[in-house]
Amino acid sequence: MSSVSDQQGKPDAQPGDPQPRMKSGDRRELIVVAAAGVFGDFGYFGTTTDQVAKAAGVSQPYVSRMFGTKEQLFLEVLARSLRTLLSAFTAEIAAGTGPGLPARIGLAYVELLRDRGLLLSLMHAFVLGGDPAIGTAARAGFLEVYRLLRVDAGFSAGEARDFLANGMLINTMVGLRMSDEFETNDLANECLRTALPEKLDLVLNLGKEQRSDR
Amino acid sequence: MSSVSDQQGKPDAQPGDPQPRMKSGDRRELIVVAAAGVFGDFGYFGTTTDQVAKAAGVSQPYVSRMFGTKEQLFLEVLARSLRTLLSAFTAEIAAGTGPGLPARIGLAYVELLRDRGLLLSLMHAFVLGGDPAIGTAARAGFLEVYRLLRVDAGFSAGEARDFLANGMLINTMVGLRMSDEFETNDLANECLRTALPEKLDLVLNLGKEQRSDR
DNA sequence: ACATGTGGTTATCGAATGATTACCAAACCG
DNA sequence: CGGTTTGGTAATCATTCGATAACCACATGT
Numbered sequence: 001m002s003s004v005s006d007q008q009g010k011p012d013a014q015p016g017d018p019q020p021r022m023k024s025g026d027r028r029e030l031i032v033v034a035a036a037g038v039f040g041d042f043g044y045f046g047t048t049t050d051q052v053a054k055a056a057g058v059s060q061p062y063v064s065r066m067f068g069t070k071e072q073l074f075l076e077v078l079a080r081s082l083r084t085l086l087s088a089f090t091a092e093i094a095a096g097t098g099p100g101l102p103a104r105i106g107l108a109y110v111e112l113l114r115d116r117g118l119l120l121s122l123m124h125a126f127v128l129g130g131d132p133a134i135g136t137a138a139r140a141g142f143l144e145v146y147r148l149l150r151v152d153a154g155f156s157a158g159e160a161r162d163f164l165a166n167g168m169l170i171n172t173m174v175g176l177r178m179s180d181e182f183e184t185n186d187l188a189n190e191c192l193r194t195a196l197p198e199k200l201d202l203v204l205n206l207g208k209e210q211r212s213d214r
Numbered sequence: 215m216s217s218v219s220d221q222q223g224k225p226d227a228q229p230g231d232p233q234p235r236m237k238s239g240d241r242r243e244l245i246v247v248a249a250a251g252v253f254g255d256f257g258y259f260g261t262t263t264d265q266v267a268k269a270a271g272v273s274q275p276y277v278s279r280m281f282g283t284k285e286q287l288f289l290e291v292l293a294r295s296l297r298t299l300l301s302a303f304t305a306e307i308a309a310g311t312g313p314g315l316p317a318r319i320g321l322a323y324v325e326l327l328r329d330r331g332l333l334l335s336l337m338h339a340f341v342l343g344g345d346p347a348i349g350t351a352a353r354a355g356f357l358e359v360y361r362l363l364r365v366d367a368g369f370s371a372g373e374a375r376d377f378l379a380n381g382m383l384i385n386t387m388v389g390l391r392m393s394d395e396f397e398t399n400d401l402a403n404e405c406l407r408t409a410l411p412e413k414l415d416l417v418l419n420l421g422k423e424q425r426s427d428r
Numbered sequence: 429a430c431a432t433g434t435g436g437t438t439a440t441c442g443a444a445t446g447a448t449t450a451c452c453a454a455a456c457c458g
Numbered sequence: 459c460g461g462t463t464t465g466g467t468a469a470t471c472a473t474t475c476g477a478t479a480a481c482c483a484c485a486t487g488t
Contacts, residue, residue, distance in 0.1 A: 021454060021465060041344045046259035049446060059467050064447050123341050127334065127389035130255045139390050143401050150401070157408045165379035165409070172382045175341035176353050187357050187364070194371045195379070235435065235484065263476060273437055278477050 028066060031056040036077045040117030043124040044074050044134065075137055078125050081118045082141040086148060088112060093153050101153060102163065109167055110199040113174065113206060123171045169195050179207035242280060245270040250291045254331030257338040258288050258348065289351055292339050295332045296355040300362060302326060307367050315367060316377065323381055324413040327388065327420060337385045383409050393421035 022030070034056035038047045049070050053060040067073040088108045092101065112118055125138040149160040173179075173195060181188035182204060196203060236244070248270035252261045263284050267274040281287040302322045306315065326332055339352040363374040387393075387409060395402035396418060410417060 024465065027465080043257055043259060043338075043341065045257060046342070048444085050444095060445090061447075061449090061468085062466060065466095068447095070446065120341065123386075124257075126386050127257065127337050127341065128260070129389050129391035129394075135391055139392060139395060139402075142386075142390055142392070143395070143399065143405070146401050146405050150404075157404055161383065161405075161408045162379075165376075165383035168382035168386045169375065169379035172337075172340050172356075175343050176356055177343035177349055178353060178356070180343075181353060181357070185357065187360050188353075190364075190371055191357070191360050191375070194375045238435065241435080262474085264474095274475090275438085275477075275479095276436065279436095282477095284476065 024066075027058070031058065031063060031066065032073070032076055032080055035073055036081065036115070036117035036121045038117070039074060039077055039124060040120030044070075044128060044131075049073070071133055074121075074125075074134065077117075077121050078134070078137055078141065081122050082144065084115065084118060085109075085112060085122070086144065089145075089148055089153065093148075097154060102155065102159060105149075105153060106163065106166070107198060110170070110196065110202060113170075113199075113202055116206070119171050120175055123168075123175055166195070174203060174206075177207060179204050182207075238280075241270075241272070245272065245277060245280065246287070246290050246294055249287055250295065250329075250331035250335050252331070253288060253291055253338060254334030258284075258342060258345075263287070285347055288335075288339075288348065291331075291335050292348070292351055292355065295336050296358065298329065298332060299323075299326060299336070300358065303359075303362055303367065307362075311368060316369065316373060319363075319367060320377065320380070321412060324384070324410065324416060327384075327413075327416055330420070333385050334389055337382075337389055380409070388417060388420075391421060393418050396421075 031052065035047075035052045038051045038055050041047070042051070049063045050060040052073070053063045056063070063073065064070075067076065088111070089105055092104045092108050095104070122138075122141070125134055126142065129135040129138055146160060146164070149155045149163060150157065155163065173192065178188050178192055182192055183189070192203065193200060245266065249261075249266045252265045252269050255261075256265070261284075263277045264274040266287070267277045270277070277287065278284075281290065302325070303319055306318045306322050309318070336352075336355070339348055340356065343349040343352060360374060360378070363369045363377060364371065369377065387406065392402050392406055396406055397403070406417065407414060
């Protein structure tokens with residue numbers, strides 16, 4: 001055999017264990033992505049830097065040292081989420097601003113649910129508007145999205161409202177893990193189908209993997 | 215004069231200081247209301263039992279002993295919020311189920327914003343769907359609201375979705391403290407006006423008092 | 429008057445958490 | 459090779475927080 005520290009050579013190298021040393025920038029991105037997932041599940045106050053560290057496969061002090069503070073880490077997660085969202089919308093706008101644009105942006109939005117924690121982290125930030133640092137960043141981000149819809153995408157005020165309202169409803173139902181009840185509760189079933197006429201399966205499949213353990 | 219412990223008789227009795235002993239039930243309700251405000255601001259994990267205690271004017275251990283655990287306290291806050299919401303809607307339904315019902319229920323919803331923390335606590339619960347206890351209660355509550363809209367109020371699936379979507383958007387903007395930007399940011403101004411065609415002043419006035427300090 | 433239940437408080441404890449320090453080893457570099 | 463930068467970890471620390479214990483006092487019935 002040879003599994004625990006051979007006499008010579010590298011000790012076997014378990015699958016993912018012996019990370020061959022990453023560049024700090026890559027590691028940083030990896031941690032931010034992992035953090036988005038955890039923050040999405042437990043919110044800012046509810047997540048531990050240690051949870052993030054474990055999710056990213058590094059030690060807790062490493063997270064602290066790399067980001068300075070948990071708040072800073074959250075702000076970077078927030079910034080990344082907004083960047084991703086805005087560029088996804090911008091891409092749709094660039095692909096043409098015909099009457100089909102609202103529907104396309106809507107689809108692009110739902111696609112973002114694939115990125116675990118992206119929209120949920122946003123949502124957690126949104127309800128923390130009273131926090132000095134997070135609230136400020138969250139408001140600015142929300143307004144930037146609104147600006148993009150109104151100005152760049154050419155939505156009317158009412159269209160922008162309807163779009164955002166649906167988005168918030170989707171976020172809420174994802175945060176609620178409503179998909180857990182999809183097969184057992186008729187109301188939940190209808191509610192999900194009505195809010196997500198397209199790409200429902202996306203949310204349902206998502207509900208099966210997710211589990212950050214705590 | 216006579217201000218610090220008189221020789222005889224009760225020592226002056228500062229305005230609110232010498233609470234003349236409350237019945238446990240009343241105190242409990244008082245704490246739950248105070249807790250709703252704090253939970254609304256900081257969320258479940260972000261709130262300490264001590265903040266709640268101070269907001270309610272009691273000692274921290276008293277909160278712990280009365281509710282057993284912070285989670286239990288939050289669940290009672292959640293239950294109270296849902297009770298209030300459902301009975302407000304039920305009252306509108308009882309007042310007549312004509313075509314004006316959706317608008318009336320909408321107004322009733324916005325009125326609930328007066329009860330500091332009620333809708334925000336709900337919102338915080340909604341995005342914590344992954345939590346075993348809170349998530350279960352939150353899902354059940356959300357579905358009960360949906361049931362009421364669909365069955366009792368006679369909304370179509372689409373009407374129910376639109377109503378809830380707008381509700382979630384309003385909650386989000388309140389959580390974001392978007393009203394802080396109302397006078398300084400044109401987009402925020404329009405966004406608020408569009409989402410709250412009626413009762414905008416309610417949200418604006420609300421934004422001025424609120425401050426739970428931390 | 430006195431026992432007793434009830435509405436509270438102060439003091440304190442143990443666990444969890446975010447951050448800091450000190451240290452280590454792989455990689456790069458002349 | 460020998461040094462230095464860089465990507466990490468283990469150990470530890472100071473706080474904070476939720477909960478418990480011990481105690482106190484007002485009210486109330488008798």
